[in-house]
Amino acid sequence: MRERLGDTFDPIAVPDLPTPDPDLDRSVAELRRLREAIAGLAHSEVELGDIADRLAEAADLLEPRVPEPARRLEAMWTGAGSRRANPVGGPENPIAPPVRFFGCDDGSVTAEVTLGLAYQGPPGCVHGGISALIIDHMMGFANHWGGRYGMTAHYEIDYRSPTPLLRPLTFRSWVDEVDGRKTWTKATIHAGDRLCVEARGLFLEASVAVPGHPDRRSTVGDGA
Ligand SMILES: CCCCCCCCCC(=O)SCCNC(=O)CCNC(=O)[C@H](O)C(C)(C)COP(=O)(O)OP(=O)(O)OC[C@H]1O[C@@H](n2cnc3c(N)ncnc32)[C@H](O)[C@@H]1OP(=O)(O)O
Structure with missing residues (x-):
């Protein structure tokens, strides 16, 4: 098991999971566009009354078509599975940031992500909870890529320097140590x-x- 990552990667793109419903993916993609656009609005400088009315119309059309959460949960665990719905990059999840993971030959995983205004914490910087969300999931993915699995029992995170919004970030994760049922996994975020x-x-x-x-x-x- 390698202890330290080198500087170079030869990523292997993880195949996209097939969509059982292209219109759902398309709807989520449009919602993500709206999310970024709305997070970018400045107060009182843009007339939004007509937009709010149209969004209300879309929500009124959508809500009656939504099944019970129990049916959705059941469907989520059938076929393509929950990975399509996860809150970190899942193409069926409107809150997911645009993260795509790549598995590398050395057993690690990497992702390039640029996070927009919806994910701000300190001024101009990524919210620490968002970094933690992506890292938790990414460590799970590194485990999967490394042939391990498990639930997060504990993790610690050090914020070494501010994580900028609107700039490409490099996420990396790799299995560090294994012992029976236990897997210790590391992860980093770099800006340049x-x-x-x-x-x-x-x-x-x-x-x-x-x-x-x-x-x-x-x-x-x-x-x-
Ligand atoms: C490609 C797809 C990628 C998908 C990625 C998805 C990633 C998502 C990851 C998550 O977010 S998972 C959700 C968050 N995690 C949870 O909800 C877990 C909730 N906790 C539990 O269900 C249980 O605590 C757990 C299953 C983790 C452990 O319960 P066990 O009853 O199996 O553990 P047990 O008490 O038997 O302890 C086993 C060993 O682990 C140690 N241990 C347990 N919890 C620990 C802890 N928190 N810190 C340190 N050590 C711990 C414990 O001391 C012991 O060590 P020893 O064997 O050496 O004696």
């Missing part, structure tokens, strides 16, 4: 050469009941 965030997590092999599928359990991070 500058280290912004580093983290280490402990994952424990475990399984949880799958909603709507009484005879199934999921080992989190199994790519279901």
